[in-house]
Amino acid sequence: MQKRSEETQRGIMDAAVQIFSRAGYEAASVNDICDAAGVSKGAFYHHFPSKQQLFLAIIEDWLKAVDARLFSQTGNEGNVPQSLSRMARMLGFVFEAANGQLPMFLEFMVQASRDQAVWDATIAPYRRYQGQFAKMIEQGKDEGSIRSEVNAQTASWVLISLAVGILLQGVIDPNMADWNEVTRSGIQMILDSIQRRNI
Amino acid sequence: MQKRSEETQRGIMDAAVQIFSRAGYEAASVNDICDAAGVSKGAFYHHFPSKQQLFLAIIEDWLKAVDARLFSQTGNEGNVPQSLSRMARMLGFVFEAANGQLPMFLEFMVQASRDQAVWDATIAPYRRYQGQFAKMIEQGKDEGSIRSEVNAQTASWVLISLAVGILLQGVIDPNMADWNEVTRSGIQMILDSIQRRNI
Numbered sequence: 001m002q003k004r005s006e007e008t009q010r011g012i013m014d015a016a017v018q019i020f021s022r023a024g025y026e027a028a029s030v031n032d033i034c035d036a037a038g039v040s041k042g043a044f045y046h047h048f049p050s051k052q053q054l055f056l057a058i059i060e061d062w063l064k065a066v067d068a069r070l071f072s073q074t075g076n077e078g079n080v081p082q083s084l085s086r087m088a089r090m091l092g093f094v095f096e097a098a099n100g101q102l103p104m105f106l107e108f109m110v111q112a113s114r115d116q117a118v119w120d121a122t123i124a125p126y127r128r129y130q131g132q133f134a135k136m137i138e139q140g141k142d143e144g145s146i147r148s149e150v151n152a153q154t155a156s157w158v159l160i161s162l163a164v165g166i167l168l169q170g171v172i173d174p175n176m177a178d179w180n181e182v183t184r185s186g187i188q189m190i191l192d193s194i195q196r197r198n199i
Numbered sequence: 200m201q202k203r204s205e206e207t208q209r210g211i212m213d214a215a216v217q218i219f220s221r222a223g224y225e226a227a228s229v230n231d232i233c234d235a236a237g238v239s240k241g242a243f244y245h246h247f248p249s250k251q252q253l254f255l256a257i258i259e260d261w262l263k264a265v266d267a268r269l270f271s272q273t274g275n276e277g278n279v280p281q282s283l284s285r286m287a288r289m290l291g292f293v294f295e296a297a298n299g300q301l302p303m304f305l306e307f308m309v310q311a312s313r314d315q316a317v318w319d320a321t322i323a324p325y326r327r328y329q330g331q332f333a334k335m336i337e338q339g340k341d342e343g344s345i346r347s348e349v350n351a352q353t354a355s356w357v358l359i360s361l362a363v364g365i366l367l368q369g370v371i372d373p374n375m376a377d378w379n380e381v382t383r384s385g386i387q388m389i390l391d392s393i394q395r396r397n398i
Contacts, residue, residue: 024309026223103312110223110309112371113302123372151384157368157376158385162357165364169356172311173322177356185350186357190385192392 009047012037013061016054021103025055025111052117059108059121066125069093071132080140081191084159088187091163092180095170105171126164130156137194150194162186208246211236212260215253220302224254224310251316258307258320265324268292270331279339280390283358287386290362291379294369304370325363329355336393349393361385 015037019028030051034044048054069090078086112122133156140146166186170179214236218227229250233243247253268289277285311321332355339345365385369378 024223024225027225103309106305106309106312109367109371110302110305113305123375126368126372127375153376154381154384155388157381158361158388161364161368161381161385162361163364164367165360165362168308168363168367169325169360172308173325176322176326177352182353182356182360185353186360186389189354189357189389189392193388 005047008037008039008043012039012044012047012054013058017058017104020055020058020107025051025107052115055111056117056121058104059118062108063125066094070129079143079145080136081145081195083136084187084191085184088183089180091166091183094167095179126160130160133159140194145196146194147196155190155194158190159187162190204246207236207238207242211238211243211246211253212257216257216303219254219257219306224250224306251314254310254317255320257303258317261307262324265293269328278342278344279335280344280394282335283386283390284383287382288379290365290382293366294378325359329359332358339393344395345393346395354389354393357389358386361389 012033016028016033019032019036023032028051030041030044033051033054034041037044048057070087108118108122112119130153134152137146137150137152137155141148141150141152163183166179166183169176211232215227215232218231218235222231227250229240229243232250232253233240236243247256269286307317307321311318329352333351336345336349336351336354340347340349340351362382365378365382368375
């Protein structure tokens with residue numbers, strides 16, 4: 001019974017991603033989503049009190065996937081620069097997950113600019129990622145792998161911005177460059193700069 | 200007469216940016232735009248054959264402003280790393296110009312994902328900027344300021360991605376970081392890595 005309910009919820013979310021991507025969030029109606037998911041309006045509202053709540057659930061779902069890919073496998077092996085290189089390779093999986101979902105990704109941003117609750121849900125994770133990177137960089141200073149004069153706050157915004165920019169470019173223009181190579185190379189350039197050099 | 204016509208055209212474009220930002224491109228009607236601009240439908244269609252053409256004109260206008268800020272003042276003084284540092288400072292002006300226009304910037308992207316003509320108009324300049332950066336980096340290799348083993352194509356995509364990511368983060372979350380400092384610092388990190396070091 002529990003499983004059936006989860007399947008229905010998943011079906012509604014999958015259908016909503018399709019409808020939002022095609023028509024945009026504003027134009028998409030709960031009716032359209034119910035039709036596409038093959039559920040009644042009663043079933044819809046049993047799972048989601050509103051279209052906005054459904055939208056927020058989709059954002060949360062995406063972010064969980066990104067978190068799992070980026071932070072779960074980084075582990076504790078090696079020093080901080082090695083962990084960051086490993087995370088750069090993980091970004092490739094995020095690209096794959098984002099493949100074909102550009103319109104939805106952009107819908108998040110558009111709605112974030114119009115709706116405080118969506119803004120909070122979209123922005124909070126960037127700030128959280130930045131905090132995690134800053135902590136890693138401080139850790140790198142402690143272990144002696146990162147130069148002590150590096151500003152951990154600024155450097156972690158640079159890392160986040162580079163990742164966001166590559167992600168956006170990669171989904172808009174997937175065939176123009178080898179985005180995995182751009183990621184690997186860009187993170188390496190930043191590491192070249194912030195790493196402590198043995199002279 | 201010519202001047203009056205240009206003023207009308209500018210008035211329609213300014214009104215359209217407001218309407219598109221508030222309601223989204225799909226939901227905005229030519230009627231809404233005419234009302235906001237205080238022009239007749241006849242005057243509208245005299246200047247713009249369609250809503251899409253108007254949208255494309257707004258994109259072109261933006262890109263001209265970015266071009267003027269980024270590439271006009273770079274001049275020929277100094278070597279390539281110095282020119283790139285100067286361009287990083289120019290990006291601050293692009294931020295200011297983009298201030299409050301996030302919804303419109305995102306509308307470009309959303310429409311690009313749905314409309315081939317808008318995609319072409321939105322994507323072409325990234326490719327062009329990338330080409331210009333790649334040329335600068337090759338020039339830096341020739342003059343001996345950039346390491347000869349640097350891949351100019353990849354390095355210029357890293358630069359573009361960083362700029363796009365900072366721009367997007369800066370318009371979404373303007374107060375979270377000193378984005379001018381993140382820009383300056385990020386470009387400097389990349390330069391640290393690609394510059395030829397005198398040992």
